Amino acid sequence: MQVGALHIADDELVERFVRASGPGGQNVNKVATAVELRFDVAGSPSLPEAVRARLLARRDRRMTAEGVLVLSAQRFRTQERNREDARVRLAAFIEGGLQAPRPRVATKPSRASKERRLGEKRGRASIKQGRSGRGWD
DSSP: OEETTEEOOGGGEEEEEEOOOSSOTHHHHHOOOEEEEEEESTTOSSSOHHHHHHHHHSOOTTBOTTSEEEEEEOSSSSHHHHHHHHHHHHHHHHHHHHSOOOOOOOOOOOHHHHHHHHHHHHHHHHHHHHTSSTTOO
């Protein structure tokens, strides 16, 4: 499987076929069309260390405590289309970890923005002061 510049061997992917839930008539009770794809992010030799760290740092409910990504695909009626769908979703997940996030550059607020903020603050204070019950004789 090719993801960007990375190549992930098929023996690293574990696929299990299970019965899909939801509507489908008799077919849903007889045929195991849903795919459960497992990919060991923590132990994969194909992933560079930086990409592995970024993927493991994500807070994703599909990731187990051991660092195994579990994708379940059951959108389609055929096993082959569900396999393809799971692999596409795995590729999208890995591509998300390929680009390192740009570091944030600390900036200071401009003088004009500080003045605007303080002016709005003064205006809000005067509005609230005007609401007090003084002068209602």
